[in-house]
Amino acid sequence: MASEGKFLKGVAGRTLPEHFVTYSHPWAEVQHIMSRDVATVSADEDAASAARIMAGRNISCIIVLENESVAGIVTETDLVKRVVVNRSQGTEIKVSEVMSAPVESIESNISAFDASLTMQAKGFKHLPVLDAGRLVGIVTQTDLTEALGCHHVETTIAEIMSRDIATVEGKATVAQVAEIMSSRNISCVVVAEGAELKGILTERDLLTRVVAAGRDSAKAAVEQVMSCPVITTPAFSSVFSAGKVMERMHVRRLVVTDDERLCGIVTQTDVFRAIKEKCRQEEEQNLKLLEESEYGIYTTNLDGNTTYVNPAFMRMLGVQDNEELVGQPLLPERFWVNPQERVQFMYELKEAGFIEGKELALRNLRGGRVYVALMSTFTRSGSGRVNGSQGILRDITERKLAAEELRQAHEILREQDRLKTEFTSTISHELRTPLGILKNIISNARAGCFGILQGELSENLEMVERHIDRLAKLMSDFLDISKIEAGKMEMHVVPVGIQSVISEVMAQLMPLAAAENIELNCSMPHCDLLVRADRDKIFRVLTNLVANAIKFVPANGHVHVCARDRQGEVYVEVADDGPGIDKKDIDKIFDRFVQIEKIVGPGKHGTGLGLSIARKLVELHGGDIRVESAPGAGASFSLVLPGCPDESQYQERSKTVTCQPLSPAGKENNLE
Numbered sequence: 001m002a003s004e005g006k007f008l009k010g011v012a013g014r015t016l017p018e019h020f021v022t023y024s025h026p027w028a029e030v031q032h033i034m035s036r037d038v039a040t041v042s043a044d045e046d047a048a049s050a051a052r053i054m055a056g057r058n059i060s061c062i063i064v065l066e067n068e069s070v071a072g073i074v075t076e077t078d079l080v081k082r083v084v085v086n087r088s089q090g091t092e093i094k095v096s097e098v099m100s101a102p103v104e105s106i107e108s109n110i111s112a113f114d115a116s117l118t119m120q121a122k123g124f125k126h127l128p129v130l131d132a133g134r135l136v137g138i139v140t141q142t143d144l145t146e147a148l149g150c151h152h153v154e155t156t157i158a159e160i161m162s163r164d165i166a167t168v169e170g171k172a173t174v175a176q177v178a179e180i181m182s183s184r185n186i187s188c189v190v191v192a193e194g195a196e197l198k199g200i201l202t203e204r205d206l207l208t209r210v211v212a213a214g215r216d217s218a219k220a221a222v223e224q225v226m227s228c229p230v231i232t233t234p235a236f237s238s239v240f241s242a243g244k245v246m247e248r249m250h251v252r253r254l255v256v257t258d259d260e261r262l263c264g265i266v267t268q269t270d271v272f273r274a275i276k277e278k279c280r281q282e283e284e285q286n287l288k289l290l291e292e293s294e295y296g297i298y299t300t301n302l303d304g305n306t307t308y309v310n311p312a313f314m315r316m317l318g319v320q321d322n323e324e325l326v327g328q329p330l331l332p333e334r335f336w337v338n339p340q341e342r343v344q345f346m347y348e349l350k351e352a353g354f355i356e357g358k359e360l361a362l363r364n365l366r367g368g369r370v371y372v373a374l375m376s377t378f379t380r381s382g383s384g385r386v387n388g389s390q391g392i393l394r395d396i397t398e399r400k401l402a403a404e405e406l407r408q409a410h411e412i413l414r415e416q417d418r419l420k421t422e423f424t425s426t427i428s429h430e431l432r433t434p435l436g437i438l439k440n441i442i443s444n445a446r447a448g449c450f451g452i453l454q455g456e457l458s459e460n461l462e463m464v465e466r467h468i469d470r471l472a473k474l475m476s477d478f479l480d481i482s483k484i485e486a487g488k489m490e491m492h493v494v495p496v497g498i499q500s501v502i503s504e505v506m507a508q509l510m511p512l513a514a515a516e517n518i519e520l521n522c523s524m525p526h527c528d529l530l531v532r533a534d535r536d537k538i539f540r541v542l543t544n545l546v547a548n549a550i551k552f553v554p555a556n557g558h559v560h561v562c563a564r565d566r567q568g569e570v571y572v573e574v575a576d577d578g579p580g581i582d583k584k585d586i587d588k589i590f591d592r593f594v595q596i597e598k599i600v601g602p603g604k605h606g607t608g609l610g611l612s613i614a615r616k617l618v619e620l621h622g623g624d625i626r627v628e629s630a631p632g633a634g635a636s637f638s639l640v641l642p643g644c645p646d647e648s649q650y651q652e653r654s655k656t657v658t659c660q661p662l663s664p665a666g667k668e669n670n671l672e
Contacts, residue, residue, distance in 0.1 A: 031108035170198055191228075373394045442464055505561075541618055
């Protein structure tokens with residue numbers, strides 16, 4: 001982690017971890033950008049020695065050590081103010097007299113962004129880096145500017161440059177110029193003659209060419225120690241490009257011009273502040289998005305301890321104060337429905353690296369269930385080292401509870417459907433016996449076994465017998481649908497000639513068609529069309545289709561049955577020129593119990609099971625029933641069955657067929 005257990009005050013007053021998740025990219029840790037080759041001196045050495053070391057190594061500061069502890073720091077500014085301005089000899093002044101103390105230091109494992117916060121808040125340009133109290137390096141404003149410089153700041157130089165420029169002539173003495181720099185608290189002056197830029201005098205020049213060289217500042221002229229030529233940048237250039245120029249040219253300031261006219265100075269400090277402001281704005285925007293997100297968001301360190309949670313995360317768990325979670329193990333056991341699942345979750349969190357869509361069953365502080373879907377990934381430092389994890393929790397409680405309610409409702413429906421099927425089967429069996437007795441008695445009576453019947457009595461008995469037959473058929477339908485729903489319908493499958501079945505159906509239903517004044521005809525090929533089928537079941541299916549057509553076709557209508565071979569399948573079509581079926585009803589006609597309403601024709605409604613049973617029987621044969629129709633255009637029912645081309649290789653057999661039970665939720669409808 002960036003710094004285990006350490007936090008800082010971020011924007012909006014929130015307590016943020018040092019490797020905060022809002023970063024658009026991982027910040028490098030200070031230990032990866034600092035200089036480890038630190039120049040040091042003792043406090044009792046003279047200032048000239050310190051200046052010579054700094055000039056020789058081209059560095060801007062030197063650390064003062066006493067007993068291996070940091071006692072102070074000597075910068076270019078310190079030497080300019082205490083030596084050059086005072087017109088003293090560096091050999092006569094001790095380091096202890098010019099150094100800045102006490103010294104602000106930072107730990108090596110904090111991020112560059114956090115170091116920049118400290119540097120800006122304290123107004124420093126150099127920060128010693130410690131590890132367990134021991135000096136291990138130094139990080140400068142230059143280092144941090146380069147680390148933060150990936151932000152393409154579009155601000156122009158004109159917006160951040162200093163317009164308060166000190167200019168001097170080249171003949172002025174170094175002592176005079178140093179006094180100006182000290183009194184105005186600036187780090188450089190521009191050397192010019194009229195409108196012509198001659199050079200620039202910086203603290204670095206004073207350090208290396210005056211203090212380190214032992215020159216007398218009162219006698220040395222500015223033109224002897226200044227830097228030239230002057231490196232300039234136009235006022236309209238961006239802060240980002242100016243920073244890159246400084247980095248490439250190894251300078252800490254640029255003279256700003258407008259049409260070759262001097263108009264300002266931009267320093268590395270100005271660039272650093274602009275980039276830091278860009279980072280701050282980005283952090284504020286990202287933090288706002290996190291704080292307002294509807295999803296729960298968290299970060300952890302390598303030990304699995306929580307370093308940040310957003311308000312949505314706290315709301316999910318019913319927590320009022322983030323301190324109840326931050327610094328604690330992620331999702332403690334008290335928030336789990338099954339605490340044992342947390343062990344596996346934490347293992348996956350540390351080992352998997354990326355987790356997507358994992359569902360967790362949690363409970364909030366009020367004891368309520370909270371179901372969440374989690375996505376998690378590792379976080380990494382600027383060097384690519386894993387330093388923790390971050391994740392998002394999406395509340396799916398409503399969806400999970402709805403799914404559970406639906407499952408329970410489905411189970412209830414299944415049980416109710418089972419009871420209904422069992423009841424239907426029982427009642428059907430119980431009614432068949434008394435119906436059979438009544439049928440026999442009435443048949444015997446009509447046959448004269450009990451004497452001669454009078455005309456009216458004979459007609460009444462005939463009507464009763466018809467209704468008994470109809471009721472027996474209804475009972476048979478109920479028993480069949482019960483068997484199908486139970487997945488047990490015994491099938492005697494043999495090679496069957498479809499023409500013979502159609503002929504038998506036509507012979508049985510021709511009187512019914514004639515009575516209704518409906519023309520019933522068929523067309524079939526001369527060659528045998530064999531199918532693998534239970535003859536009685538296919539006979540029943542075709543009887544149902546043809547009878548339905550006769551029922552619902554008006555008088556003088558037509559019903560046509562045809563059969564043909566189609567690429568190894570036998571295709572039977574029952575077509576009529578009746579009123580047709582509305583498009584919205586076509587998908588329902590094979591469902592159970594519900595009948596299509598508003599059908600024009602003399603037909604009588606039945607149980608609503610005929611077509612449902614027909615479809616299931618055909619499916620048990622490996623076939624299919626399809627329908628095409630439109631209001632006023634008649635209807636065409638197509639029966640497709642697997643063909644049986646080689647009768648000799650097909651052995652007759654009986655078998656119990658297991659089929660899928662019909663759905664209890666969709667009580668199906670049909671035409672019969």
